[in-house]
Structures are given as structure tokens and as C-alpha cells.
Amino acid sequence: MRRPSNGFVPRKHIETITVNGKSGQEAMKLGAFVDNTRRRATQRSPERRAELEELGMRW
Template structure:
């Protein structure tokens, strides 16, 4: 995605924040939640 194509609503940014927060708090996530995120392709 080029600079001109970035979404105006900031969805790309919010997803990045979610991923960053999930990685930082990985030790506090339940085993089930970690498994769900891993199944979705989360790279820890």
C-alpha cells in the first residue's frame, strides 16, 4: 500500500497498535487467546 492509498480512518494504525499491545502482554493472555491469535497467523 502506497502513501496515497493509506486508509483515512486509520484502521491500519489501529491494527498495528493491537498487535504491538498483544505482543507486549503475551504473558498475561490466556492460553486459549494465544492459541486463537496464533491460529490467525500472529507472529510472536
């Protein structure tokens, strides 16, 4: 699911998702993931950075 966004997610944001069609939902710490990914941008391969940019990642 894609939502309109400016690409900025608060560090404490938690997204509730359904994983692989399983019953129930899981909480994902989306804010922490995005923050950590930005901080470690120089450690990402060019391919991974390109994939994230296709998804709308803002550095």
C-alpha cells in the first residue's frame, strides 16, 4: 500500500501491517527504520539506494 507522503516520518512512528496474508497484524517501527536508513546512507550499496529512491526515500 502506498500513501501520499512528503517522505518524512517521525522516529517514534509505528505502522501496523498484515504480513504475508497471516491473520492478525504486526507493529513495525517504521520511523526508526527510516531514521536509521538515512543515517547509514553511505553504507548502502548504490543498488539499494536506487531501490529506496524508487520507493520515494528522501535523503
